[in-house]
Amino acid sequence: MTTAPERTASARLLGLLARDLPPDRLSTDPAVLAAHATDRSGSRPDGEALAVVHARRTEDVTVALRHAHALRVPVVPRGAGTGLSGGATASEGSLVLDLSGMDRILELDADDQLAVVEPGVITADLDRAAGAHGLRYAPDPASAALSTIGGNIATNAGGLRCAKYGVTRDSVLGLEAVLADGTVVRTGRRTVKGVTGYDLTALLTGSEGTLAVITSATLRLRPVPVATATLTAYFASFEQAAEASYAITRAGVEPALAELVDGPVLHAIDPALRERGAALLVVQCDGAGAAAEAAAVARLMAPLATTVQTTEDPAEAEALLAARRLALPALERLGRPLIEDIAVPRSRLAEAVREIRAISARHDVPVFTLAHAADGNLHPIVVVDPSLDRLPEAAWEAAGEIFALALRLGGTLTGEHGVGLLKRQWVAEELGPAAHALQRRLKEVFDPRGILNPGKCL
Amino acid sequence: MTTAPERTASARLLGLLARDLPPDRLSTDPAVLAAHATDRSGSRPDGEALAVVHARRTEDVTVALRHAHALRVPVVPRGAGTGLSGGATASEGSLVLDLSGMDRILELDADDQLAVVEPGVITADLDRAAGAHGLRYAPDPASAALSTIGGNIATNAGGLRCAKYGVTRDSVLGLEAVLADGTVVRTGRRTVKGVTGYDLTALLTGSEGTLAVITSATLRLRPVPVATATLTAYFASFEQAAEASYAITRAGVEPALAELVDGPVLHAIDPALRERGAALLVVQCDGAGAAAEAAAVARLMAPLATTVQTTEDPAEAEALLAARRLALPALERLGRPLIEDIAVPRSRLAEAVREIRAISARHDVPVFTLAHAADGNLHPIVVVDPSLDRLPEAAWEAAGEIFALALRLGGTLTGEHGVGLLKRQWVAEELGPAAHALQRRLKEVFDPRGILNPGKCL
Structure with missing residues (x-):
């Protein structure tokens, strides 16, 4: 009889998971690991994960976490991996907890x-x-x-x-x-x-x-709203489109959506669209007052826009929204889009875009901008050469200046995509030292050993 | 030269506050203490507070808390003292932190x-x-x-x-x-x-x-919404009024408010109102679609109600809402109202009220019920003899059964008034042991010495 060799925490965890999980839940196949290693942010993992647990029920999650916690092995939870900030990027040696199979x-x-x-x-x-x-x-x-x-x-x-x-x-x-x-x-x-x-x-x-x-x-x-009315307006400048969005807010109309698309994005979708204007604003109103609200919006747009088009027909509305929906696929044809996600107070949209344009020029990095206008949420998108192994320095610097701009305008690093890995270095500045320290202490209450998605968010 | 007598934490705190706060901020006048000792819940403090700090700026709050924390003296923050669950009741020896003067x-x-x-x-x-x-x-x-x-x-x-x-x-x-x-x-x-x-x-x-x-x-x-339309409907039973509120939800109409008033409350306001029906439903729709929505609601009510009345005139709307607004003053004429605040899934309103009626009968405690129907938030109100020094046992038991009912129907102890002192004993049951323990650990992160409003909320 020989004594068991000293086993690493990783090996022990694999053994315990193999013992305690149903047989189809655990995978260490390198192809599976690679397929569960990152999200759509373009961030690269720093090494290979240990294994993937394909959870099918809550008990699989409790088993995986209980053992990982006992052995202090980091766990990276993930859904479909569509995140844009590296939140699901698997660190070396981590246990990936795939929840996509809990789909009932x-x-x-x-x-x-x-x-x-x-x-x-x-x-x-x-x-x-x-x-x-x-x-x-x-x-x-x-x-x-x-x-x-x-x-x-x-x-x-x-x-x-x-x-x-x-x-x-x-x-x-x-x-x-x-x-x-x-x-x-x-x-x-x-x-x-x-x-x-x-x-x-x-x-x-x-x-x-x-x-x-x-x-x-x-x-x-x-x-589902009883009615919907959709309206598109083209403008001679982004500033005028932003002004139009302020006018909607000031008039007290609360649209269901108000999307701004800048000239470079329009050009990427179709040069013919760019000829219609330097910016597009798509507005949808819904509910019993949809038609009346859309009519009010159209009246507000008229003096500012080059063209305004309204419809209450759902199929036609989809066609009007199409340019907005085609934006990302169009940018993906140009290269690898890095989608930023700042938010500013709504009245600072035009200023934000002016500054972003200056940042773009200063670093010679093309920036394409979409915005959820009613929320002040901007997506400045830097498109980089997909063959490059890492982000060019200029793109990185431009991104940093865009974050600094958001904070300067009283805004935030991230309106809806999350901090993930990519925006960590700016978090402390936005939160301030007291709130940042408090958040770290809260994290310890939930996760005293720091195994849950380490290095993300805070 | 004599050595200073050993001073209690309370005395030291008073000394430090007197030293570090502007002169008009600190009061130990018994009349002032009494005026800041409780809220509108009817809960009685267990002794006299130490002092009141009348904060006028953030620095007053930091000074008060820093010293109270160092000396482990409990602090009870308060605004106008209109709370209904004892959240601002000052415990014996506590420092009351009155924020009503920070009113800019x-x-x-x-x-x-x-x-x-x-x-x-x-x-x-x-x-x-x-x-x-x-x-x-x-x-x-x-x-x-x-x-x-x-x-x-x-x-x-x-x-x-x-x-x-x-x-x-x-x-x-x-x-x-x-x-x-x-x-x-x-x-x-x-x-x-x-x-x-x-x-x-x-x-x-x-x-x-x-x-x-x-x-x-x-x-x-x-x-401010561009338009408002208000509607009142009387019903032959509370159940029918609740059914009417479900019909509004099912039809996809989202009213700005939907208030249910039961027969006993109507009677307390005015016996003539009670003759109009056993329950009143007041609905207000607002926004560009207000009139259309109110018309849809009126159509839904028609087959269920005894009378339906609609108006788009603001003054007339106020008159229609008046019965709802008069409910509390009317009940205050009958005695001391103890306002409960359970919420249940919206579709369980009628069931909740039926059960509340049974509880009322079982304990021979009159219960008057108002409800925010669209939220499933019920205010069963027990009216007690104001001359009584403490809540009669039967009223207390009825309240306990009402809380248990809320939890049994998948609801909550408190929809909007808070736990305060009065509902503490039921909190653990609603939260469950794991979440309750987690919440206590979170509390420790913010307030490791437990000085902030001890005994409230959790």
Whole structure:
């Protein structure tokens, strides 16, 4: 009889997971590891992950976390990997916890307008399921057809419709989540209102997998609006389009979405669109007052725009929205788009874009800009040569100046994509030392050994 | 020369406060102490407080907390004292921190639709100031004419309009707050969206003064709706009125408010109203589609109601809402109203009221019920003899059964008033042991010595 060789924490973890998880849940196949190593941010992992746990139920998550916690092995939770800030990038030796297989809609209650879902449910699938009851899931990140509810909650994802319906947090009523040590907690409730205890639901929403792993969510659904009216307006300059968006706000109209597209993006989609104007504003109003609101918006646009076009027909509305929806694919044809995500007070949009243009010129880095105008949320997009192994220094510097600009204008580094890996170095500046220190202490309450998505978010 | 006598923490605190605060900030006058000892819940303090600090600026709060923390003296923050759950009840020997004097609106930015205010600003005053710019502060707790923004944030106050515009949390963009040890932190931002770091703003909102003392708030304002339409309907039974409210939800109409008043309340207001029906439903729709929505609601009501009346005239609307607004004063004429605040999933309203009626009969305790129907938030009100020194046992038992009912129906102990002192004993049951323990650990991060409003909330 020989004594067992001293085994590393990694090896021991693999042994325990193999013992305690159903057989199909654990993978160490290098191809599987590679497929679960990063997100759509372009960030590269610093080495190979240890293994992937394909969770199918809450117990898989508790088993994985309990053992990883005991052995102090980092865990990187992930949904569909559509994040844009490196939040799901797997660090060397980490255990990847893939939640995309927990994809059941557990309940859809039309009377109480809520759904209970597992974290791997694709956002658009939930919206479709709700549609069968005349309801919808309001948050609509651009990735909705691919991204998961769990990932949306982890980043507090936004989207086009949050102009009127709020961000993901505003649709999350309650959560089931697993703490670092495997403890299952339930937060929130099934009611619209409720103030018993601290708002852990909001605290977990947007915490980027650093506080707990979400295993189920109770989500608010809303009625599909009875009517929708959509309007596009082209402008001679981005500043005029921004002015038009301020005019909408000032007039007290709350559109369901208000999307700004700048000239370079229009040109990338189709040079013919660029000839129609130097900026496009797409506005959608919905509800019983949709037509009246759209008419009010059209009146406000008329003196500022070069052309204004309105429709209440859904198919035609889709055509009007098409330019906005085609923006990213068009930029992807030009290279690898790095999508920034700053937000500024709404009245500073024009100023922000003017400054971004100056930053672009100073560093000779082309910047393309989309904006959720009603939220002051800008996506300046730097497109880089996809063959480059790493981001050119100039692009990195331009990004840094864009972040500094956001803070200078009273804004934020990230409106809806999250901090992830990519924006970590600016976080302390935005939060300030006292709040930053407080957040780190909160993290320790949830995850005293720092195993949950280390190096992300804070 | 004699050695100074050993001084108690209380005496030392008074000395330090007298030394470090401006002269008009500290009071130990028994009449002042008595006037700052409790709220409108009817809960009685367990002894006399040590002193009241009348804060006028953030520095007063930091001075008070720094010394109280060092000396481990409990601090009870308060605004206008309009709370209904004992959250501002001063415990024996505690330092009362009165924030009602920090009452400046620091900024009102119409372009960005936000205000920065001190915590002592009266909620209705902010709403009025916003009105000068065509804006309003959406949350409208019944106490709005008296209560402060700080108190509203501490309890995450609701109100009538949260049916459409959400609770206080949905209007708080950012906070300045002072931790137990006197550290000032800033949370959130001036932008509508933003996901950098954890959502401390939401965590502090509703924390009932147990995590930090709020010294300033950045609040979202919203346009005053272009139109409003109001409708009242009387029903032969509360169940039919509840059914009518479900019908509104099912039809996808989102009213700005939907208030249910039961027969006993109608009778208390005016026996003639009770003759019109056994329940009243008041619905208000607003925005460009107000008239169309109200017409849709009226059509839904027609087959269920005994009478339906609609108006788009604001003065007439006020008259229609009057019965709802008169409910509390009417009940105060009958005795001391103890206002409960459970919330249930919206579709369980009728069931909740049926059960409440049974509880009322079983304990021979009259219960009067108001409800924010669109939120499933019920206010069962027990009216007790004001000459009684303490709550009759039967009333206490009935309240306990009402809480148990709320939890059994998948609801919550408190929709908008907070836990305070009165509902503490049921909190652990609602939260469950894991979440409760986690919340206690979070409390320790903010307030390691447990000086902030001890015994409240958790």
